[in-house]
Structures are given as C-alpha cells and as structure tokens.
Amino acid sequence: MKDTLTILRKEFANLFKDKRTVFSILFLPIIIFIAVFFFMNMMMQQEQEKLEQTIYTIYTNNPKIMEQITQGLNHSVNIITQTDNMEEALRTSSIHLAVIFDEGISFEEFLKDENKQIKMYSYSESSASANIRTIISANMHQLRDYYLRQELEENGLSASILDMPNLVQENVATEKEMAGGIFGSILPYMLVIYLFSSSFGIGFDTTAGEKERQTLTILLSNQVSRTSIAWAKILYIMIMNILTATLSVIAFSIGFTTILTDIPGNAMAAFTPSTVAMLFFVTLSMAVLVAAIIVVVGIFARSVKEASSYAMPIYIIVIIFGVMSLQPEAFKETSSIIFIPLINGILTLKQLFTSPELPMMNFGITMIVNLAVTGILVFLASRMFSNEKYVFRTES
C-alpha cells in the first residue's frame, strides 16, 4: 500500500508540475462548457430577437382573407400577391410563407365551409418561415374558434360546449421525480462519457505511453511489486476520472441551466443525502472499473495510438447505452443489463433519479459486479506487468 501511494504521489506530482496539462485537463472543459452554453444562449436570444423584428412576407392569392387572419398580430407582415417562383422564393427567403386559398373563397366561407381548402407552404430550413407558419396556423384556429363560439351563442347554445370535457390535469410525480427525470436522463450519459474520455489521455499515457517512452523499465527493475504498480496506475486514473467527470458535469449543469430555464420542480430536490451517497458509490465503482479497463488495455497495447483504437469499441458500446438512457422509458424492464459491468451503472443511476424508491437491489448488484470485475482486471494487470510479452511489446 505504501508503494502504491508513493507511485500515486509521483504520478500526481508529474501531472501537477505541468501547468498546461492541468489547465487542459481540469479547467479547459469547464471553460469550454460554460463558453459553449453562453454562446448558445446568446445565439438563441439573438435568433429570438431577429424573429421578433423580421417583417414577414406572405404570398397569397387572397389578400383580403389574409389581412383578416394577420390582423392584430404582434409581428410585422407584408402581404404580396405576385411571385415568380413560389418554391424558390421560399428557399431564398424572398417570401416566408405562401397561403393559397380555393379560388373565389370569401372570409365567411373560410370560416364556415369545411370543404374549402387552404394550402400553406413554408420552408422548414428557415426559422423565420417555420415561425410565421406556426403563428398563422394558430391564428387561423383561433379565428375559427371565435366564429364557432359566436355561432353557437346566436343559436341559443352555450359556447362552453367547446370546452368539454372539463379537463383538469394533475401530475402525480413528486418534485424529486420531476427534477430527477432530467438528471436521470442526462447524468448517466454525461458520467460515462467523461469517465472514459478523460481516461484516454492520462490513462494511456501512464501505461502504453510509458512503454513507448521506455520509462516503465526503470520502475519494473525496482523492488516494487507489480500489484502495487497496477493499483497505483488504476487509482491515479480513477481519481483523475472522477475529478474531471465531476468538474465537467458541474460545468455542464451550470451551462445547461442557463439555456434550460424551465426545469420542472426544484432541481435540488433530486439530491437527497441517500441519493448523493448512492450516486457517489456507483460513480466510484464505474470510475475504478474504467480505470482498470484502461490500464489493462494500456499495458496490452504497443502504443498509445493502438490502445486508443482497442478502447474505442468499448467506449462506443458504453456511449450507445448512455444515449439509450436519455429516453425516459429506457431500462424500465431490463433486469439482465444489471449484470453487465459498467452498463449496470448507467441503469442504476437512471433508476436512482427516476424511481420513487431507492434501487437498493440494483445498487448492490452494480457494486458487486463492478468491483468483482475490477478485482479480476487488477489481478490481470499485475500479471501483465510481470509478463515480458506485454511490458516489452512496443512498436519501435
């Protein structure tokens, strides 16, 4: 254990002596996240302002009805009746919408006659076109609703019939569940990405990289046991994984909440002490397992490049499960997944935030499976550190 800590200290000393590496590993992701979300937010606001200030050009064959429909709109509208090529005009934003009514239709017929047809043309790749289509469409429905209410009242009927049934909506989800739904979707995905991606750089540098640079032989020719070396490398990668994953998730959350302002419920309600404890232990089990995988792959590979290519398929599989976890209903009835190392962490984290009860059984299985596989990998890594086939396997 003492030797493990000595190697661990040396790894961290080596890392923290290089300010550029520390900056790029620990601080750059935070800055990038916050900057990306800041700019996204800024661009969304600018886009919104632009849409509000746009003078929407609508081509129609019936300007009278169109004027009625657009009356009272908060947006400036320019109605035209001439255009050379309607589709091309939409694509080039010369017009933003085309509304074609049946020939000779009156405003009354537009409201009353269900057999009359209105064709609306828009260009979905233009936000202005999509925006005015939504506005005009909503206004048409509103006008028709208004007319129907008038008609009903004129014929002695109550307009409230249109409001039937008397629909009262209640969501039984607790505040914790509502907030947890968001975290349950995003957190597992974010964690697996960062646990893996941060390992690639430092993890392969400290294993395959040391082989490539011929610095591992010095350590191996010393009296330190191979198990101590394996544990030191795994702990080093694990601590860095957790550190970078935590910082990145925090940075992401800060950034994310700046653009997603309407999170239902109290976001912090998802984090009860027991949830946080489980989150910590599940993340720890995933981090140590990822670190063990990286160490084994790193010792096996001839070079950092080769190690990255070996680890990529595992990374992709994990990402696929991470993406699947973004779906609210994912992993509801997938009991066998709990026995798959690493993937089980995604499942448990999702359930941790989305289930009304703490997933004790899945938590226990996840911990046992992940730690057991880690133990096997540590044993394998220590054997590989003793095996000349792997420690002297380089590309040079």
Place this chain on the structure above:
Amino acid sequence: MIRFNGVSKVFQNAKTPTKGSQSALGGLFRKKATQQDGKKSSVIALDHVSFEVKKGRIFGLLGPNGAGKTTALRILSTLIRPTQGTVDVMGLDTVKDSQQIRQNLGFLSSDMNLSGNLSARDFLIFFGRLNHIEESQLNSRVGELSKYLEMDQFMDRRVSTYSTGMKQKTLIAIALIHEPDIVIFDEPTNGLDIMTSRIVLNYLKDLKARGKTIILSTHIMTVAQKMCDDMVIINKGKIIAEGTVKEILDKTQKDDLEDAFFELMGVDAV
C-alpha cells in the same frame, strides 16, 4: 554470488527486426536465416549460457550488437524469464524470488529513458522511497550522488530538458540510490562525453572498492580492458570466450582486447 546455469532464451512469435528498425526485445540474431524480414518467428537470444560472477568484482559482458547481452542482463534483473536453465543471485532464483533479488540490484539498461515534468531530484527521492530508504537518510544520499556524478547544476530542472549525458547520469543515480550489492550497467557510457564517462567509470571503481559486485555490458573494448576483472564474450547467444583479460589475451595471442575480440569474432582488425 551470481550463477547462470545453462540459460537459454527463446522469443516466440517475435517479429524479426527489419533493417533499420530496433526490436523491442533488443537486437536479436535470427534462428533461421531463410526467414523473410518482418515475418513472425522464434528467435534464440541465449543458447545454454553458463557463467559465474564472483562477489566484489567487475564482470564484463562483451559482444557485438544482438549478441544477447541485454537479454542476459534482463534475465538477471528479473525483467524477463529464461526459457531454459536458471539464474541464481545470492542463493535466490530470479524467477521464484524476483522481488527479493530486485531489492539488492541496481539496473541501468540502454533502453531506459526519463521523461515528464519531474526533476532528477524528484526521481531520486521517488525511487529512494520505493526502496524504503529512511526519509532522514534520503536527502543526504541524493546529495552524495548528485555531488559525485556532478549533477548539482541540473538537479532541479525538468528531465525533459536534459541532454543525453544528464539523463544517463540521472539513470545511474537512480540505479544506485539504494546502495545495491549488485550493480548491472548495460552500456553505461552510451551518449556520454569523455569527461562524464570518466566520472562514471571512476564511480564504478569506487563501488568495487566498497565491495559491490558490478556487471558491465559494453562494446567498448578499451573500457572493458580497463575496468573488468573477469568477462565473457558472447556472440549469437553463445559464450565464445571467458576468463580474465589476461586469459583472453593469452588465448588469442593478442596484445589488446579489441584485437582479441575481433580474432574471436573471426573478423580482421583494422
């Protein structure tokens, strides 16, 4: 003290080195001359090698590149296992008692390197701690090595900024930080200028005077002649001569070791 007992080493499925490339297993001769370069094959690096190294002597392991010197030293330092035969170090077996043996070994190999952000001082303290040297003694030991090997000027600089000579001195100091009883140096003067080489060779003599056993692998015959008490000359994994310098000179009827070496190799001296 150290005994190689019929040691053979065969590397299975090792890529035979193509011209201009350096094998990860060291420069090894090929078993089958007909095998095409780049194809996987078995190579015999050592072929039933037996010799003994006596305590407190400087023992030379001589041979051309690819003779099997590095393989022999790696087996001795427990980094690799012999395919056949055994190596005893102070009554311990290099396979069964590897960790115990490494406690008493200081190993410097030509394929070792230093990189990263740590300084020579950081490395020496790190390896001192790994060798369980008391903290109170560690700083004085670091200071002693730094002074003897004239490392003071660069002790606190990052090793990534070092010249080859500075790195070699640091590696030598790392190998000696725990004052091992057996010192194994594979081409210790590689990349060193004449002044630094002299410092290193003098230090080896000093170690011998302190009762340490030194195994020195080199292809520089003047160094071997000056330094070694006993030696073996290896070629293609087999011992072709062994004894003291005088015995080898007598055997080949030459005046200096370089001529004797060429004679044994069957090559004309310049």
